[in-house]
Amino acid sequence: MNPKVGYGIIGAGMIARFHAEALRQLERAELVAVFDSRPEAARKIAEDFPCRVYTDLDAFFAAPDVQAVTIATPSGTHGELAIAAARAGKHILCEKPLEITVEKVDAILRACEENKVLLAPVFQTRFDPGVQRIKAAVDAGRLGKIVLASLQMHWFREPSYYTGSAWRGTWAMDGGGALMNQAIHLVDILLYLNGDAKEIYAAAGALTHRIEVEDTLCAAVKFRNGSLGTIEVSTSCPPGYPRKLELLGSKGNIAMEASRITRWDFPEELPGDEEIRRGISAVDAAGGSSPANIDVSGHVRQLGNLTDAILDGTKLFLDGREGRRAVEFICGAYDSVRTGRPHQF
Numbered sequence: 324m325n326p327k328v329g330y331g332i333i334g335a336g337m338i339a340r341f342h343a344e345a346l347r348q349l350e351r352a353e354l355v356a357v358f359d360s361r362p363e364a365a366r367k368i369a370e371d372f373p374c375r376v377y378t379d380l381d382a383f384f385a386a387p388d389v390q391a392v393t394i395a396t397p398s399g400t401h402g403e404l405a406i407a408a409a410r411a412g413k414h415i416l417c418e419k420p421l422e423i424t425v426e427k428v429d430a431i432l433r434a435c436e437e438n439k440v441l442l443a444p445v446f447q448t449r450f451d452p453g454v455q456r457i458k459a460a461v462d463a464g465r466l467g468k469i470v471l472a473s474l475q476m477h478w479f480r481e482p483s484y485y486t487g488s489a490w491r492g493t494w495a496m497d498g499g500g501a502l503m504n505q506a507i508h509l510v511d512i513l514l515y516l517n518g519d520a521k522e523i524y525a526a527a528g529a530l531t532h533r534i535e536v537e538d539t540l541c542a543a544v545k546f547r548n549g550s551l552g553t554i555e556v557s558t559s560c561p562p563g564y565p566r567k568l569e570l571l572g573s574k575g576n577i578a579m580e581a582s583r584i585t586r587w588d589f590p591e592e593l594p595g596d597e598e599i600r601r602g603i604s605a606v607d608a609a610g611g612s613s614p615a616n617i618d619v620s621g622h623v624r625q626l627g628n629l630t631d632a633i634l635d636g637t638k639l640f641l642d643g644r645e646g647r648r649a650v651e652f653i654c655g656a657y658d659s660v661r662t663g664r665p666h667q668f
């Protein structure tokens with residue numbers, strides 16, 4: 324048996340290059356094929372990451388050495404492609420958001436379950452060592468009762484980011500704006516650390532960009548664990564700053580900027596606390612001013628985890644159900660914006 328998993332990429336745009344590079348770095352994975360509805364885009368990737376180029380999706384799915392696919396197309400196409408991939412028996416790594424509505428996410432989950440294929444929704448920042456340290460502290464009860472759980476994303480996207488793309492900034496293909504496209508990673512981490520929300524009350528607008536969806540959104544949240552929080556996200560804040568997450572509890576407080584822990588305050592010190600305070604990695608704007616300004620290491624970790632699950636039968640670190648949570652939260656925020664009333668989950 325081939326000790327490597329053969330991967331095919333669907334959609335050969337910006338993020339596909341991160342998938343191809345991550346696969347190049349993994350010993351037990353290999354990029355064998357690429358498909359894009361624009362053949363020239365597929366050919367361009369194959370020039371830099373040698374693999375077969377397909378111009379016919381059925382032929383791509385029929386290739387026996389494509390054991391798994393990565394879906395790197397506009398968000399509103401993920402469902403159709405993921406369901407077709409599942410029916411073809413391919414394991415799937417699907418970019419965020421899994422889909423743009425909860426119903427469409429559920430259809431993907433059903434297709435993967437029925438066809439017994441693995442589904443890894445991309446949330447590469449969950450693999451950050453900083454996030455994992457915070458998760459361990461929360462699970463160990465070090466924060467006591469969490470009272471405030473909030474996130475801030477003051478980012479910037481040039482007008483050309485939206486005008487230069489047929490799908491960005493549209494309800495049909497982006498499914499939303501600053502919250503659905505950019506802040507979804509932080510939403511995922513917030514729910515991962517603090518649990519799901521009970522209620523959200525949001526206001527939003529397109530304040531500086533000519534787009535259908537929001538470039539700015541604010542919300543107040545009640546979480547199931549009783550804590551409260553605020554969500555403040557925008558792509559209208561030049562030059563763009565590191566995104567922030569804060570958890571404040573009765574026994575301790577944590578804050579994170581980009582992937583660095585910036586506050587680690589506990590009255591009862593444990594060994595290792597000082598080292599954590601010195602910082603895990605340097606703060607940079609991590610996507611704050613440009614979508615390509617991200618690190619490939621998260622995709623390497625997540626594709627490595629899926630590859631191990633396929634070859635060794637190990638559990639996925641992050642499965643399809645986990646990918647549903649942030650989409651449900653974000654769609655709830657949009658429902659509140661539309662109705663002008665709090666949305667109950």
Ligand SMILES: NC(=O)c1ccc[n+]([C@@H]2O[C@H](COP(=O)([O-])OP(=O)(O)OC[C@H]3O[C@@H](n4cnc5c(N)ncnc54)[C@H](O)[C@@H]3O)[C@@H](O)[C@H]2O)c1
Nearest residue numbers: 334335336337338359360361364395396397398400418419
């Ligand atoms: N994980 C992250 O940090 C991250 C960062 C950026 C983008 N993304 C996600 O990745 C996805 C793609 O974003 P992008 O910035 O690479 O977009 P992009 O526009 O650069 O690339 C999309 C590609 O998909 C192709 N395509 C469109 N419809 C297709 C179809 N039906 N079948 C095959 N190919 C098709 C396009 O021709 C294009 O080459 C989005 O869902 C986005 O949210 C994730």
